Amino acid sequence: MFRRFYDTLYLYALGILKNEAEAQEIVNDVFLRIWQKRDKIQINYGIKPYLFRSVFNASTDCLRQKQASGQRSFIEIDDQIMEMVGVNEEYIFNMLQLEEVEHDVHEAINQLPKQCREIFCSSRFELLTYNEISERFNISVNTVKTQIGRAIDSLRQQLGEYL
Amino acid sequence: MDSQENINQEYKLLIYSYLSNQASEEEKSKLLNWLQESEENRKFYKSCQNLYDLTSVSQVSGKISGNKQGAWNQLKDKIETSDNAENAAKRWKITYRLLAVASVMLFFSLGTIATLLLSKGGPNRQLSEVVHEIIVPKGGKSELVLPDGTHVWLNAGSRLRYKGNYGFTNRNVYLEGEGYFSVVKNPQKPFVVDAFGVKIKALGTSFNVKAYPEEREVTTTLVEGKVKIEGKGVNIMLKPKQVVVLTKEAQDCPKGNLPDDENTTQTQGLGRGSDLAVNNGVKVDSDVNTNIYTSWKDNIWIINSESLENISQILERKFNVTVQIESPRLNQYRFTGRFNKETLEQILNVIELTAPIKYEINKGVVSIKEERKRSANYQDIIK
Numbered sequence: 001m002f003r004r005f006y007d008t009l010y011l012y013a014l015g016i017l018k019n020e021a022e023a024q025e026i027v028n029d030v031f032l033r034i035w036q037k038r039d040k041i042q043i044n045y046g047i048k049p050y051l052f053r054s055v056f057n058a059s060t061d062c063l064r065q066k067q068a069s070g071q072r073s074f075i076e077i078d079d080q081i082m083e084m085v086g087v088n089e090e091y092i093f094n095m096l097q098l099e100e101v102e103h104d105v106h107e108a109i110n111q112l113p114k115q116c117r118e119i120f121c122s123s124r125f126e127l128l129t130y131n132e133i134s135e136r137f138n139i140s141v142n143t144v145k146t147q148i149g150r151a152i153d154s155l156r157q158q159l160g161e162y163l
Numbered sequence: 164m165d166s167q168e169n170i171n172q173e174y175k176l177l178i179y180s181y182l183s184n185q186a187s188e189e190e191k192s193k194l195l196n197w198l199q200e201s202e203e204n205r206k207f208y209k210s211c212q213n214l215y216d217l218t219s220v221s222q223v224s225g226k227i228s229g230n231k232q233g234a235w236n237q238l239k240d241k242i243e244t245s246d247n248a249e250n251a252a253k254r255w256k257i258t259y260r261l262l263a264v265a266s267v268m269l270f271f272s273l274g275t276i277a278t279l280l281l282s283k284g285g286p287n288r289q290l291s292e293v294v295h296e297i298i299v300p301k302g303g304k305s306e307l308v309l310p311d312g313t314h315v316w317l318n319a320g321s322r323l324r325y326k327g328n329y330g331f332t333n334r335n336v337y338l339e340g341e342g343y344f345s346v347v348k349n350p351q352k353p354f355v356v357d358a359f360g361v362k363i364k365a366l367g368t369s370f371n372v373k374a375y376p377e378e379r380e381v382t383t384t385l386v387e388g389k390v391k392i393e394g395k396g397v398n399i400m401l402k403p404k405q406v407v408v409l410t411k412e413a414q415d416c417p418k419g420n421l422p423d424d425e426n427t428t429q430t431q432g433l434g435r436g437s438d439l440a441v442n443n444g445v446k447v448d449s450d451v452n453t454n455i456y457t458s459w460k461d462n463i464w465i466i467n468s469e470s471l472e473n474i475s476q477i478l479e480r481k482f483n484v485t486v487q488i489e490s491p492r493l494n495q496y497r498f499t500g501r502f503n504k505e506t507l508e509q510i511l512n513v514i515e516l517t518a519p520i521k522y523e524i525n526k527g528v529v530s531i532k533e534e535r536k537r538s539a540n541y542q543d544i545i546k
């Protein structure tokens with residue numbers, strides 16, 4: 001279970017926390033707690049939404065605590081943006097209930113042209129920066145950005161019905 | 164529309180940079196300004212964020228493995244030590260519970276609100292384990308604003324509870340008693356009132372819920388907007404000016420404790436509610452005068468053909484007294500009227516004028532007796 005879900009959950013926590021060490025700790029914690037409570041936990045809608053929900057709760061609690069204790073990892077502008085658009089919560093949980101979603105996302109990413117896909121995956125899943133990607137593929141940062149833009153367009157088109 | 168498309172082209176990458184933590188301060192303020200400009204921009208942002216989240220679900224990744232092995236080892240260590248520590252942790256938990264009970268704090272504000280902050284939990288206290296409780300004693304009334312801006316009025320003898328993660332991971336509150344809710348709109352997080360197991364879900368509306376422990380019914384009145392009511396075998400979408408009465412027996416309602424965090428509960432959209440279901444223990448009234456149900460929050464008490472029995476229940480809560488009715492026959496008398504700031508005596512005087520009863524107040528107990536002479540006259544008139 002750990003092997004299967006770690007990456008996805010880590011990426012997800014990172015999206016909320018924007019801090020690698022914390023994201024790793026939180027995902028670890030969630031697995032640990034599941035292990036400790038393995039006899040008592042009731043899972044109604046499958047393990048995946050449960051994991052995501054747990055990671056979401058833990059991450060947002062962590063953010064809250066940091067804000068409450070005054071050591072904001074969030075500088076003001078991030079707070080303002082968050083206030084403007086809110087935390088994207090229910091969306092992903094609802095999506096996880098639909099089985100075809102995962103398959104379709106997978107398809108959509110696979111259908112990207114080869115270089116475009118590799119660049120997008122380096123960015124989205126390996127979390128490389130634009131600079132690191134430009135070095136790896138020996139292309140300019142601008143090209144990296146253009147390719148990612150293309151990937152976004154294509155994915156938006158493919159997955160439009162879910163967005 | 165075309166120009167909008169072009170603008171979006173420019174911002175989709177900016178949004179992506181922001182989400183992947185690569186945006187400079189300059190870019191962030193540009194994004195913030197743009198978001199402040201229009202609802203449309205925020206919508207576009209949302210759809211980009213959705214796409215970003217959606218791709219994280221995909222299993223294409225599997226490349227952060229260096230990291231993963233380390234994390235796995237760490238986890239294994241923790242599991243081994245935690246199994247030993249488990250018993251110790253249990254003892255901690257009990258100690259903390261005791262401490263929590265001992266450290267119950269009461270704030271009285273204006274003599275009407277008692278706020279009870281009950282915190283329990285171990286060294287790793289989670290927000291979801293902190294419970295806020297607002298108790299309005301009999302004779303009181305209170306008004307409060309929840310962390311998300313939702314406005315709540317609580318009637319006498321009510322209590323409202325919510326967890327520390329309210330507004331953050333959910334917007335669930337638990338009600339015993341009567342409350343009027345003016346809910347701030349947030350389509351991402353439905354506002355849910357749980358009253359004895361009956362769930363009233365709303366996105367952004369105003370409605371009244373009456374669910375006293377001593378009464379058999381849960382009554383929901385919708386003033387504006389939309390709410391969905393979910394209970395055992397019940398799934399009703401309410402339209403404005405409708406009232407739904409559910410009998411608790413038909414719901415075999417759980418009493419007491421807060422349910423555990425509903426980690427996996429799916430919140431359904433409001434879209435596909437069934438039409439009015441009228442079955443066992445459910446009553447729906449349409450086109451009502453909602454004022455009758457909600458005016459209490461403005462200190463106006465409207466009585467619309469209520470029995471003395473119901474009225475005395477309200478008097479008990481409103482004035483913190485016990486009402487004893489001597490003969491069950493009196494319970495059948497019905498009254499209609501409207502009170503504003505009248506005292507208990509003034510209200511009882513009015514009731515006395517319109518029915519053959521006499522009252523006495525002694526140490527917080529109101530005894531209502533039949534006045535036989537007048538009663539006999541009444542019987543003659545009725546005949």
